[in-house]
Amino acid sequence: MGTEVAGEEIEVSGIVQGVGFRPFVYRLARRLGLGGDVRNAGDRVIIRIAGPASARDAFAAALADEAPVLARVEQVTRRPAQVPDGPFRIMESAAGTVSVGVVPDVATCPACRAEIADPKARRFRYAFTNCTDCGPRFSIVTGLPYDRPATTMAGFPMCPACRAEYEDPTDRRFHAQPIACPDCGPKLWLEGDDAAGADPIERAAALLRSGQILAIKGIGGFHIACDAINADAVALLRARKQRPTKPLAVMADMATAHGLCLITPEEEAALAHPSAPILLLSLKPGAPLAPGIAPGQRHLGVMLPYTPLHHLLLAAVGRPLVMTSGNRSSEPQIFHDDEARDRLAGIVDAFLMHDRPIARRLDDSVARHLAGRLRIMRRGRGLAPMPLTLPADFADAPPVLALGGELKSALCLTHGAKALLSHHLGDLDEPATGDAFETALADYAALFAHKPAAVAVDLHPDYRATRLGEDMAATRGLPLERVQHHHAHLAAAMAEAGWRRADGSVVGIALDGLGLGEDGTAWGAEILVCDYRTSRRVARLAPIPLAGGDAASREPWRVLLAHLDRALGRSAVDGDPLLAALFAGKPLLTLRAMMDKGLNAPPASSAGRLFDAVAAVLGLAPDRLSHEGEAAMALEAAAQEDAPPYPFAFHAEAVPIEIDPAPLFKALVDDLHAGRHAPAMAAAFHAGLAEAFTGAAARVAKSEGLTAVALSGGVFQNARLLEETVRRLESFGLTPLVPGDVPANDGGLAFGQAVVAAARLMG
Incomplete structure (x- = not known):
């Protein structure tokens, strides 16, 4: 020794x-x-x-x-x-269990970008260049500890030059597991094009410039790409993918992004962050883009190139590119080569391929700068599986597996003071996504050696995730914790803010589409008083019947009819030519009979459906939505000026207290007759909704002796509503707890379920 x-x-x-x-x-x-x-x-x-x-x-x-x-x-x-x-x-590594130590995939660092641009460097124009500061991580890991044999780089033995870098502690590639070069690493090629022998990147760029549509294999899956300036190419992509109006994301370099959008210093930093998310930015008037990129929107989803392949391709094309998920409409993003060739045939004209396998599908992350900070809307490539830290008095919590909800699904594993919230897995009402969810569950459990002490699920008995959790708990003999949808939303906001169990209760405002309530009805615009273990509903938006059930979530005019009938009376609606024109050709007698009898017309207190109805009365929503949130996005985009708030009524004698939108609809109809323009009416609606719920929350906080208000639910991804709500709460002297790293939409449900279940187990 x-x-x-x-x-x-x-x-x-x-x-x-x-x-x-x-x-x-x-x-x-x-x-x-x-x-x-x-x-x-x-x-x-x-x-x-x-x-x-x-x-x-x-x-x-x-x-x-x-x-x-x-x-x-x-x-x-x-x-x-x-x-x-x-x-x-x-020294050699010691034995130990790496429970939360896998790093997300990371955008190409400046040193590697310089290297691929240097004709004297041996990695000049090499599409798989990386180092310890950048490159694929989570998308290539097949096991732990994180070492090359436990990645999809295992099939690429290092050449002597790469081995020398890998073993040199002074080199920036020391122990960089994906290290590669043109002599020993993955290769790139183009399929579906006759120009044999051409440089695949240069040829792909030529095809894109000519208006063709390409599938591009990236880090976490395939993208479908086309020229973002070419209106015909964008229209063709939409037709082939059957995606008529949902906004498309654009990839551009920083200089081009500044030419397209108004970008604050904070947003520029977020774009350039190693996680490289899609960031929603304000479009510049007259931005040189195809009009079909984001129809009717004032924001554009933009991301910078985040792999050497993207940098090289974008430079060769010389213009921004549409980069949308490589899938058919509503299906999961494709990440296997043969599946891409099969499922994307008929959508794309050629495939830019490589031979490095992808271990797991990772959609691009999506974020937006709201209410003073960056807020994650979809957690994916670049962010997952970065662990979240639980509040201080959860350090000794038993491990929990939480399975989330039906839409925007994600799962969550807790381990001591850490929580692993998975990447976005998609909507489980799509069978292929449901299968992918079960694969991801097994993947995370194996990768992180997770052995839960309890399973947490949503109250809804028909969610695929709920049924899966029930079966798992029964098979393994584990406790099953059922967590009400909106309680989970608010608990996620509390936990991210560091709210301890010992800190007691908060008031919570939960605004979303729909979630099953404790009384068996559909909730979606609620004020709760809750701690981690329990919740109590104290106020809600006055419910209306959803004529046709799920059909009402797709056809806003059905929800508008219920609101107008309730606010004005049926005879007034039918006798008003302006309103009658909104429902021309619609089966009003049938729908009203359904609502009268309660036949396939469940009552719901939904903020999401309220947005749909207001968008419909302002002529901003189609008869049938082509994607979730379409009407609400159009309403937010229209609200571009300041306006006094529309009124809501407050029925304190009701149990729970009711926030009644009938005065809102009366004012809307009066303004329609007066010819008031839609932007002012849309702004007045946002202000009115914020005023109604913050006023009610302030009353509850005062009566309960509470000082903090948690905000969550997908509706709070609306910038105008969130910022107005935060401002009003602060004017009451209340502290808002607002999600940031955890999505406010259903992508954060599993995190909230996990902390609720952990708190209950801890007693």
Whole structure:
């Protein structure tokens, strides 16, 4: 055994594996003249250092201040220790369970971008260039610990030059598991084109410039791409994909993005972040884009190129590209080669392919800067599976598996103080998505060696995720926790804000489409008083019947009819030529009979359906929606000026208290007759809804002695509504708890279910 000297042991926890942390520590120690060693130990890094106390202090401070871009240092613990004498070394990893240590896929770093642009570099124009600061991670991992044999790079043995970089602690590719070069790494080719021998990127660019549509294999799956300026190409893509109006995302470099959109410094930083999300940005008037990109919208989903392939292709095309999910309408994104060839035939004209397998499907993440910070709308590539930290008094919580809801599904695993909220998995009412969900469940459980002590599900008995959770709990003999939909929404907002169990109750405003309530009816515009274990509904939007059940969620005029009949009376609706024209040719007698008899016309207090109805009366919604949220998005886009709020009534004698939109609809009809223009009416609606719910929440908070108000539900992804609601709550002296890293829509449900179940198990 060698000589030992007095020093200290430093334990670093957080995201410190697969991010170049050990070579960073090595270089830091050498720079400060310290001896010792560093090794991985499960989900921690253990460092032993010897040297002057001042140098050790500087070293400890730099561990967080100068950490690699992908690292997240959460705790640094120092203790005296005997340290091997001699120069600083990197040691072999110790045994340990990595429970939450997989890093998300990361956009190409500046050094690698420079390398692929340098004709003298051996990776010049190489589409799979990466290093410890960038490249594929979660999309290629097949097992833990994270090492090349447990990735889809296992089939690409390193050449001597790559091996030398991989083994050199001073090199930025030290232990970069996806390391590759043109001699030993994945290859690119073009299928479906006759230009044999041509450079695949240059030829793909030529096809795109000529108006053709391509499938492009990326990190987490296939995209369908076309020229975003070519109106005919965009129209053809929409026709082939059967996607008539849903906005399309665009990939552009930063300079082009500034030419298309108004971008704040905060938004520019979000675009350039290593997670590289699709960011919703304000369109510039007259932006040079095909009009079919985002019809009727004032915002555009933009992402920067995030792989070397994207950088090279975009530069070769010389214009922005549509980059939409490679799938058929409503199906999951495709990530297997043969499935792409089969399912995308007839949609695309050619395929830009490569031979690196994708371990799991990862849709692009979607975000928007709202109410002072970036807020995630869809958690996917670049964000998952980055762990979320639970509030302080959840550290000893038992592990929970939560399965989320039916739409925008995601699952969540908790492990001590951490929660792993999965990537977006899609809508489970689509059979192929349901199968993918079950595959993802098995994948996460195996990858993270998760053994739950309980399973959490939604109250709705017909959700596929609920049935799956019931079967799993019964088979394994585990407790099953059923969590009401809106309680889960609000618990997710509370937990992300760090609200402890010991902090007690909050008032919660939950605004979304529909979720099953504790009374067996459909809820979607509720005020609750809740802690993590329990919730109590104290107020709601006055319910209306959904004539035709699910059909009312697709046809806004059905919901409008119910609201107008309730607010004005049927004879007034039928006797008003302007209103009667809205329902021309519609089977009003049948629908009204259904509502009278309660036949396939369940009552619902839905904010989402209220948006649909208001959009319909303003002529902003089609008879039948082509995608979820279409009417609400049109209504938000129209609300481009300030206007006094429309009135709502407040029935305090009702149990629960009712927030009545009848005065809103009376005012809307009066303004229609007066010829008031739609932007002012749309703005007045947003202001009125915010005023009604914040006023009611403030009354509840005062009567209950509470000071915080949690906001959640998909409707709060509306910028105007969220910002108006936050402003009004703060004017009452209340603290809003608003989701940011967790989607406010159903993509965050599983996280909320998990913390509710954990709190109940902890007692």
